Amino acid sequence: MQTDEESELKQEVEEAKRTIEQLKKQLGVMEQLLEQERNARVRAEFVAQQATNAA
Structure with missing residues (x-):
């Protein structure tokens, strides 16, 4: 039988896992935007x- 504390900790772990997945997705988007910016600069x-050469 789980104690309330164990149940709460498991819930916090699941929430942390969801947060990590969301942050990974955000990081992926930011990496894509940085790559687009680098390409535009080049x-x-x-x-x-x-x-300059044409002038």
């Missing part, structure tokens, strides 16, 4: 270099 630098 493209912008390339276009700027082409404009």
Whole structure:
């Protein structure tokens, strides 16, 4: 038989697991956004270099 304390601890562990999964998803989204930003910066630098060469 579980005590109230054990039951509460199990509930807290499950909540922590859900929080961790949510944070992992958020991290994945942030990593994608950072990659998009890096790609945009590289493209912008390339276009700027082409404009400089054309001038």
